[in-house]
Amino acid sequence: MGSPEQISQVEDIRYVYGEIPVNYAYTLGVAGERFFREIMEKGRFMGTRCPQCEYTYLPPRLYCERCFAGLDDQWVEVGSRGTVEAFTVAHLDLDGQPLAEPQLLALVRLEGADGLLVHRLGQIEAEDVDIGLLVRAVFRPRRQRKGSILDIRYFRPVAS
Amino acid sequence: MGLRRVAVVGAGMTKFMRRALETGRELSWQAASMALDSCEMTLDDIDGVVIGTAPDAFDGVHMKGEYLSDGCGAWQKPVMRGYVGGGTGVFSPIQGWYHVASGLFDVVLVVGEEKMSSCHPHPQGAFLTIFDNLLERQLEPNLIWIFALEMHRYMTAYGLSKRDIALVSVKNKRNALDHPCAQVAEDITVDDVLNSEVMVWPVNRLDVSPVSDGAVAMVLAAEHVAKRVTDKPVWIDGVGWHLDTAYWTNRDVSYPKYVEYAARMAYRMAGITEPRKQINVVEPYDPFSYKELHHLEGLLLCGKGEAPQLTVDGVTQRNGDLPVCPSGGLLGVGNPIAAAGLMKVAEIFWQLRGEAGKRQVPGKPITGLAQAWGDLMQVGTVVVLRI
Amino acid sequence: MPDRVAIVGVGHTQFRATSPGVSYKELMFEAATKAYADADLDPRRDIDSFVCCSEDFTEGTSIFDEYVPDQIGAALRPVHTISGDGLQGLAAAYMQILTGAFEVVAVEAHSKASNILTPHHVLALALDPIFVRPLGAHPHFVAGLEMSRYLAESGTSREQCGQVVAKNRGNALFNDAAAYAADLEAEDVLEGEPAFWPLSRLDISAPADGAVVVVLASEARARALGIEPVWILGAGWCSDSIALDSREWGTAVYARLAAQQAYRQAGIGSPSREIDFAEVDDTFSYKELQHLEALGVFGPGQAGEATEEGATQLDGEFPVNPSGGSLGVGHLGEANGLQKVVEVVRQLREEAGPRQIPDVEVGLAQSWRGVPTATGAVVILSRE
């Protein structure tokens, strides 16, 4: 429709391949740089707190998205334990193919934080996970840390 | 038409840098919070947000407007990202204008951001993907090809010399020495430009603006708010934009007709009948030296092929009869694409308010114009400001 | 300023899982040709401005706005892209007309989803590159997280979500343009292949290709055209935080705020009474329910039950997604919102054929930009 003629033979159908042929190297930002250095060097989580909004960002922000206050001097340590606020069992990989081992992913609210960390759960079966589960971060050994969210291997349940 | 009047009441910007530590969201916040501070407003005063940012392939973030939104002050607010390639930076305040002029919004925050440094091996690589996917990308074109093709056509059509065109780089890079955010300000000569490395003849390295990280923001307000928050509102009296056919190889690229159409649209709205007489200061888009000239002609500020002579005669110097790119432009301040276009609007805002510091043009300008250009030599965006 | 803006023309292609015989330009040309015929307008003479909706990575082309003007009649005219959903584009066109500077504005959105060979890798590029993307997860995991939170907070069941799928794909049986019409039961959904628990594969709308064009006009111009206009009573759009760490997870706050903005303009105080039906985003089954609650059509946690009771069926008291929604029509990317607008217009004009809802005066269209965004828009349309 619209065009005065159409392709009526499947052998006449053509397509052309292409891609976006570039790579990326992201700086982590003012807040991200400090957050990952603290994990790498001290194995601890640092957030930023907006005193006016009474909200502790984790991951930390340079600014409060609610009131726009600068938070560069408002760093606070938060716990490496927290609770599962939401979770999912991913059965498909990025190609849409079934994962050999389904992956547990969760939103974790660390003690003292308002913000949520997105990460994997480990050392637990899917049927044992529920909202409210108490978990703890498992870091990679210090020398293997690279300043990435993968410096945290996963969160595992805290024995109650 | 009885349009609702819209004013610019505040502006802010980051430094323009080859590579910033800040993420794009952080850069956006820095510029946006500075713009709010400049007019003593807070996020509570903002009804809506407009984001301008150019190809996602630079930042390497899909749906980049979404990604930047909280840094742009859009948390739980109406926010939109308008997009016309390189023309985006001047289009964003146009979009802010129609938000406010529609009567649906009183105060809108407009933010332009670019973080090109994330792209490897070189941000130029991302430009391959602006070419036609079926017929052009296979030739592995470089962005500068098409500028060189256009510049050569422009030079041939009007018998122009590279020497005269190079003067634009000299002027803008020198103007940028007075801009505290400038990335590539320099005192150079025409010979420096002509002797710099040939990239794609006739374009030499110093004919070209750099790749940059940076952000710019401004606050737009309806008349009743503007008059309350400042005694120096700068009115958006005319806006225009036009996008020509994508079949750029079917057009005569020696003249930017789309810029002329955009300018005529803005002039009609602003009641400008003799642009050369009525406009006091201009920030045309200058990603390449010849582009400033091309655009001055498209803006009807001189005849076709006459802009180089204006430059030779010093008319476009800061103290000339028609100051052009007093900021230092993209060639001097830098080119974080959408932020660079918005920087031009901010420069006119500061010039008309007499707040441009060492860059201030003499004679208390009343009417100024900012213009950007983009896509496949295809889009013109124009804003006319008055105090 | 004109006080009202109308929709005076709509046009769209068939929505199909693939569209191998036509380029995106030819797809857009078809939708535009139909919309301009519907409005009886010549775009080269009668249309003042054009808005297109697209995202570069979805197209595989940077600065995609370069390639939009020719096939919609917009060459050397004011045209710009909104990097957003078609409803945001419609809102942009609406504002342009409200300024008084434009009389007729066309809005376009399309999907060539079938041309993306690595759709989830591409969508993953929308995840925060530092804090989320390195996890390497398929981006629909974000919806799995949200659904788990929504079910827990609202008391909604997976069965009720499955009923949304059965209803919408069933409605699509009456929509010839739809790509994914099917006769399914809620149980089929529950027992479908697992995807991102609690989502099964059937809870997730599948992509489709297609293009939609909608033409807006000022009241004076709409009246002069002598056709039956559909009026825009209000438009709203809003974004919650893009950051997964600080947004609301249980409720769709963006939809609530967008609706508030639209209701304020439309003077609507009680949506379920003053609006007759809705096309709401159902990219994932639970989203229809979460959105209906955010829109105030049902109280918190009540949309699932209402669905179970048949309230949102074609013959229910508040029909939802009569077109079949994204689950039945196919997920059209940035064109989702405009497809919903077209359906509301068709219903209000009584042109919806076998799926016509009787006696409708006011309808609502709502969109969401999908994971990982928290961005949505709402428009209220009326015959009067």
Add this chain to the structure above:
Amino acid sequence: MTADREYPGTPLSDSDVSQGKVLIVEADPNARYAWDAGIAIGRFLAELKKGRIVGRRCHRCRRTMVPPRMFCEQCFRPTDEWVYLKDSGRVNTYSVSYLRWDASRVEEPTIPAVIEIDGASKGMGIMHLLGGVKPEDVQMGMRVRAVWKPARQREGSILDIRYFRPY
């Protein structure tokens, strides 16, 4: 704005990155596509494989267009007929490129050009490369002809034409 105020932003040098003074997260996106060529370009590519250049003509504005399209962007109506064009033309404009697409430098420059194709309406060009000529010998308006790949190597791509050479 006052000239002496502090502007935000933290510039980094190349060495800050190369020496690991700042942290970097790298990404190698997998964004791949297969674009439908559709009716007009599908036929154009098929004709290239046969060694021919084809355009479309609009009967209303009487323009013969290349690349071909099924719609006329000036008249907003369907185009009307296929027209075989010559594989020759003239140089509308050219440049001399020392850069690859990714900005790395080449020793032997390439010569990108817009070539107006004979048989199409005036000004109707396509982008391609010039070859078989030294950059200093190219002139605006010069007549050129397509140099095709051997028929067996052609695959229905713009690269089926290797370049255009002056004649």
